[in-house]
Amino acid sequence: MPLRTESLLAAATVAYAVAGSLTSPLSMAALIAVVVPVAGATAWTLARPPRPRPEPSRPAVRRTALAWAAVVVLAGTWELVAWLRQPAYNVASAQHPTISVLLDPVTEAQPGRLLAWAGWLAAGWWLVRR
């Protein structure tokens, strides 16, 4: 991709992150701000087949995948345990906070909310690049 196009996309991403970070959590505006890039990324992904890449050695990929899967399963299990220990499914517990409760102070106020938006959009852009 040409440098100029990448620069424009980066500027647009930052502008969108700023706009998204100005929405309030639990609002329709925030929901729409999330849905728009998701819809765009999904359409982009389905319209363009993945580009073939040189593959690293199979045993290394398998080992790495297993190690990361173990971490993800551990995190998911711990999250589930914390969620099940809440007084109700939609009532947070200070003694057993879930990951999203722990991240609330970051994602609900600036500048953390802006950084969270920028990081999320950058991750999406990386995922849809071929």
Add this chain to the structure above:
Amino acid sequence: MITTAGFTVVALAAVVLFVASARGWFGLCSVGALLDVVRATTAWRVALLAGWAWLGWHLLAR
């Protein structure tokens, strides 16, 4: 307290694994190389997008 400690342990394990992957310790490949393999098929790319979408909804919209 123990719940937060558990998440801290998981986060530390992820950091250690990331460093080990980046340096090729224990015969591991980098996270980027692993994700490149995963991204090689449209089905997996859509699955990754679904996870990304959930993360955005969960952390930024609700």
